[in-house]
Amino acid sequence: MKVILQRSLQANVHVNHEIVGKIDHGLVALVGIAHGDTTETVRVLAEKTANLRIFSDEEGKMNRNVMDTGGGVLAISQFTLLADCRKGRRPSFTGAASPDIAKELYQNYADHLTSLGIPVATGIFAADMAVSLVNDGPVTIILDSDEIVR
Incomplete structure (x- = not known):
C-alpha cells in the first residue's frame, strides 16, 4: 500500500463536473492498494496518516497532526501509485490489487480515519x-507499507 499525503488549505474532487468530495483544510491522501495488502496494512497506514505531525504549531514547527488542527482528509483511490516503470515505456500495474479487493481496502482506510474522529471525504472508486x-507548504509525504508494516 502506498499513500501520498499532501497538506492542503482546501481540496475537492469532481466527477462528471460535480463535486463529490471536499475538505476545507487537512490532507489529500492518494491511496494505492497493492497485492497482499490487508485490513491490518490499512489500519497501520490510516493511523500513521492521522498521527503524523506535519502541521505547524504556534512556533512554526511541525508538531501537530491533522486531528490537532481539526482538519479533514480527502481520500482518493489511485492504483497508478503501484506503477512499475522499470522496463519499457508503458507502466505495468500488475502490483496493484484487483479492483474488488482494492475498493474494499480503500473504503476501510477511509472508515478507519473516520473512526478516529477525522472528517473524511472521498472520490468515487474507479x-x-x-x-x-x-498545497500548503508545500508538504508532501510518501507512506509505503513495505517500509512501515512488513
Missing part, C-alpha cells in the same frame, strides 16, 4: 476524477 487542491 471513476475518472478531477482533483483540485491548494
